[in-house]
Amino acid sequence: MADDPSAPKRPQKATLHDVADLVGVSPRTVSRVVNDEGGFSDATRERVLDAIAELNYRPNLVARSLVTSQSNTLALIITDIADPFFAELANGIQQAAQRRGMSVFLAVSENDADTESELLGRLMSQAVDGAILFPASHSIDGPIHFARLGLPIVAVDTEFDHDNICCVRSDLEHGVALAVDHLRTRGRRRLAMLTNGNLPPHRRRRENHFRSLVATDTPVVTADPTSTGGYEAARTLLDTHPDVDAVFAYNDVMAIGALAAFREADRRVPDDIAVVGCDDIAVGTLLPPALTTIKLDHERLGETAVACLQELLTATTRPDPITVPIDLVVRAST
Amino acid sequence: MADDPSAPKRPQKATLHDVADLVGVSPRTVSRVVNDEGGFSDATRERVLDAIAELNYRPNLVARSLVTSQSNTLALIITDIADPFFAELANGIQQAAQRRGMSVFLAVSENDADTESELLGRLMSQAVDGAILFPASHSIDGPIHFARLGLPIVAVDTEFDHDNICCVRSDLEHGVALAVDHLRTRGRRRLAMLTNGNLPPHRRRRENHFRSLVATDTPVVTADPTSTGGYEAARTLLDTHPDVDAVFAYNDVMAIGALAAFREADRRVPDDIAVVGCDDIAVGTLLPPALTTIKLDHERLGETAVACLQELLTATTRPDPITVPIDLVVRAST
DNA sequence: ACGTCGGACGTCAACGTTGACGCAGAGCCG
């Protein structure tokens, strides 16, 4: 366990060549064994494998990708890792990638389209095979630009029109409908929504579908999609529409902020006011009251995104957009 | 914005050579301009830059790292990204790396030492410059093995003895002392701890220091360092020591689980029982009651870890272990 | 006029690996 002071700090890494010399074959043969291509005898295989173990040889994936132009590497670009939803999703994607022997570059755009483009550029230089992207609110042509340059992209919950971009979306429309139905069957009549104010109109899927299901004078308050945003939006709502008896939030984090605001205003949840979130993040179950929410299956979404990227890599035609189903999880907040 | 159907799906990426041909100079000169090495005239520089823009040239970092054996890439290996503490920390590290122009490979060991070693191996093959590691509970020689093979590693909150491993630790001892003092000055007399049962004895820093500050018969309940673990540990504690009036938890997530258990058992927090967590995750402020906690500064910790890795890369001697200071944040739960 | 110096390039090899191809010998068939 202790340290050998005579050992160099950066020992030379063994190469195919070193292994080849030790065995007495050509590097090409060693390569064949490493990649199990066939074209060698069992005896050679054994000797090569022994030498590899002895020298602690590990293939240099950089050199390999240079020649194969394939890196088994993907980029994951999200807007904010502090949001548990993204963290859980990053987990799902990382797992799915790991299962396929791929490594994941993680990058955070902080919801800024310029940063996003810069990251896409840098990661493209890194020769990732593709990217899984949660686009920034106002990201429009950046991703298309890079797709055109040859970067396969999976865009989550956003539409982009390019052969090199595959869209994976959750069935939010269905989710919103479930939530609204649920609130109505529980006798709620004066609904409201707290939504993400940063999105451009064409990306307000939750909001637009919600509006289509409720009366036109139903209040919709916009704010940042954070807990602070949820808190502030809820306070505004209480001021302007003190009689609402149910709130549907853009995501769980906003819903949690809203719960805090209601608590502060002595509105009991769910007695006085019901709250439905969206995402199903882990902490939702730990709150008093536990949060009713539209559940996005992180694992499934991650698996789907990675699978979709793989298809994009192999298929020649544009893959169809994929919709991941969604459920309502009823807990104590409604 | 629309798609040009005549465009190939995987356009050839421009290389130094293409740029050179367009300008009428040698690739070496283009390389000099790209890296701003000097040794070219202003006129040439302009023409090269124009050609680069025209061809949309981007340097191939894979080829560059092959020749420079430096990838500006680091590996971040954590045990569990669902724990908001790690998510927030991953954020800090990612930011710090981005500031330095480095990209981050994210990998999750799921707290398994074998997975951890496999990941280290794979990422070493990817030629990362170094790794930032949150070791799995029972990880001992894996990291040392890779350090010896030449991988610079920053280990967080764990001691490893090798020139190629630099340890960054938070001043948990001080934090625990602050927490215990705080509880005592608030008149709490019957303390208890909920701790992580998975750690080997030499890594139980919080627990050991806590024990050193309290009476020997102070109850310490072990469980998984998750919210469920915290919940269960709290229930056990209520059964075995119904008279405790303050609980110190291994981390915030366990503390949150404990809050749920206390609520269920109709123990009011903080009136009947005070709760202190550790980490200062974001949701801690949103709970009723907001959680008093030992604050680890994620940004600072991330920045320190990356800085430490950089020093490890350049320095020839083993960098000293670094201790990051810690604070107590008092909120409503005590 | 000659030497010298420095600026602005170019040339070549190398990084570690794999794709394309070549080749010798064994085995088999007619």
Add this chain to the structure above:
DNA sequence: CGGCTCTGCGTCAACGTTGACGTCCGACGT
């Protein structure tokens, strides 16, 4: 025995870049 295929290798170039070094030319000093 000639021709064929198959096995088990080896050779060579290429991937895109940079390090080391060479070259040409103009300026400058004496």
